[in-house]
Amino acid sequence: MKRLSEVALAGTDQQGFDLFGPELEITEMEALLPADRECRFLVAAGLLSVYAEAGRLPPRVPGIDPAPEESLPACSKEVAEILTAMLQKGTPLGGQTLSGADAARVSSGLGGEHDDLLPEALALLASRGLRLRHVLLPSLLATRSQSLRRALLPVLGERGRWLARFNPNWAWVLTMDAESLPPRDAAPVDGKRDKASRAYVELLQRTMASLADGKEPPERLLPAILPGARSIAPDTIDEALSLFPCPEPEEQALKPWHRLLTAASEKLRLRQRLIEELTT
Secondary structure (H helix, E strand, O other), rough: OHHHHHHHHOOOOOOOOOOHHHHHHHHHHHHOOOOOOOHHHHHHHHHHHHHHOOOOOOOOOOOOOOOOOOOOOOHHHHHHHHHHHHOOOOOOOOOOOOHHHHHHHHHHOOOOOOOHHHHHHHHHHHHHHOOOOOOHHHHHHOOOOOOHHHHHHHHOOHHHHHHHHHHHHHHHHHHOOOOOOOOOOOOOOHHHHHHHHHHHHHHHHHHHHHHHHHOOOOHHHHHHHHHHHHHHHOOHHHHHHHHOOOOOOOOHOOHHHHHHHHHHHHHHHHHHHHHHHHHH
């Protein structure tokens, strides 16, 4: 634009018309200018004005390296669907107060009705040398639960660790060392777990016996229904599921205990499906 100002001040009769210097890299526009000096000047002014407003290069930003190639195979689509079902938000259990592990589940930040099954599910993935499919990573990286973070680390894959660089809420992946985490609660030894599983089956038998007699289940039995579905031994799941009643009439479906039993049976079925997918 400085050159244009010089021509305007000196007059078109006194100056040449190399208005487009090589530094502008638009010398080919010279051929578009009319022969008449005054018209040539005005057209050049318009071209340079547009060039100054719209012809700027965008600022350069550092490039982002792509995610490294994955070293572990992904879990199957069927397993991913089961994990997605665990993350689905459920309706509140009418009249039921969350306590203990159930309250901790809600504070994980995921809010899925069955996301308390995720640590077991992720441990199964890790034991088989599998990783999560990429579509699951954003939802799971958002967790605030330390136990779930511990379970996630071995199955995030290269893409999960790569994504953690770009979201401050996921940066825990970059700073957390699995060996530095607080010790995980010890898993019950087989004998104790078998005993607890048998006790859960007996609990279900007593609950269903009450229903068979046309009575509502004793309230003292209900608090153990959901935690038991999460923790019983895998080889007891089939037997436990066989005890759940068929769908009840609509008026019973509105009862708080009915919603509780439904949630427990859903939890058991999700565990059963996951174990079948990862062991066959």
